[in-house]
Amino acid sequence: MAWRRYKLAQAATKKMIMHAFKDYHFLELQDDNGDIVGYTAIELFDHLMDQYVQPEDVADQVTALHKILEHEYDPNEAPQVYYKAVQDARNALDSLNQTIDDETLIRHGLNQFKEHIDLKLDIRSWKLLTRAEKTWSRFKTHFTKAINDNKNDAGTLKAIGMANAVKHQIEQGKENQKLLAQATFEANARIEDLIKASLRELEIGWTKAILHLLAVVVVVVVAVVVVAAHIRGGGITMYTQVVGHLLLFIMGSTAKP
Structure with missing residues (x-):
């Protein structure tokens, strides 16, 4: 039959x-x-x-399924929701010739549950079991009972609330530190830009001052040349033209920003 x-x-x-x-x-x-x-x-x-089926497609799917094995446990949901998510990923991987044993599922589960302070003692008692006793079925039963017991324990709920409040404060402090670091970085960058701009303006100012001084020197030289040419009785036009062009060039340079 x-x-x-x-x-x-x-x-x-x-x-x-x-x-x-x-x-x-x-x-x-x-x-x-x-x-x-x-x-x-x-x-x-x-x-x-x-x-x-292309090997690349299989590889991408395997990678995605392994990420599902790291599915985050949500204490606001029944633990069966978490169990089903990782079991579905395991079955899909099995169909792709990627065997996932109980030990791997349990390791991922412990990584999730250890983030919850109310399960600390239950994790400790789980670790006391023998290797043969640590099956996936036993794991689900063990922690489902622990989670349900904690939900009915007023003392545990109060401890969870306090722990969550402290955790929130710590996370908020870390976020504030990130914001402060970002603001400090931006402020330092702005200060550096202002310093560079000031140095450029100072450099331009000194350049203009030097050119102005040079122009004064040229004017004096022109006067001397004119007087000398006048005394010698000739050549004043050529000297005046050359020095005039030089003076115009210098004055034009000083006029630039």
């Missing part, structure tokens, strides 16, 4: 696979008459995986 049921289930599964996909997906498996004979449902599934 059991064998007959198995064969019926096998045939039904194979029929569903053949119905879900087109004939051309199974061309490699067809015999000379175009029939697909002698293949089990698992073999058909493996054929589809090998032919039409």
Whole structure:
């Protein structure tokens, strides 16, 4: 009877696979008459995986499923919600030939539960169990009972409230420190920009002062040249033109910002 049921289930599964996909997906498996004979449902599934699923797609899916294994436990929800999320990820990974054992699930679960102060003693008692006793089924039972007991314990609820308040203050303090560090960085950058701008203006100011002084010197030189040329009785026009051009150049430079 059991064998007959198995064969019926096998045939039904194979029929569903053949119905879900087109004939051309199974061309490699067809015999000379175009029939697909002698293949089990698992073999058909493996054929589809090998032919039409890209390794890169599988790798991306495996990575995403491993992230789900790190699903965060929400104490406002029943623990079964957390258990189901990681179990679904585990089953999906199994279908991709990525076996996840109980020890891995338990490790992820402990990483989540240790963040909650009310489960501290329960984690300690769990660690006292033998390796053989630490199964996924036992893990779920152990912590489901602990979580439910804590919800009915007024003292525990009060301790949780105080712990959450302290945690909130610590997180708020960290956030304030980040904001202060960011504001300090921006202020320092602004001060540095202002210093650079001031130095540039100071440099420009000194340059203008030097050019003005040079212009005065040129004027004096012009006067001396004119007087000398006048005394010598000639050449005043050439000297005046050369020095005049030089003076115009210097005055033009001082006029620039």
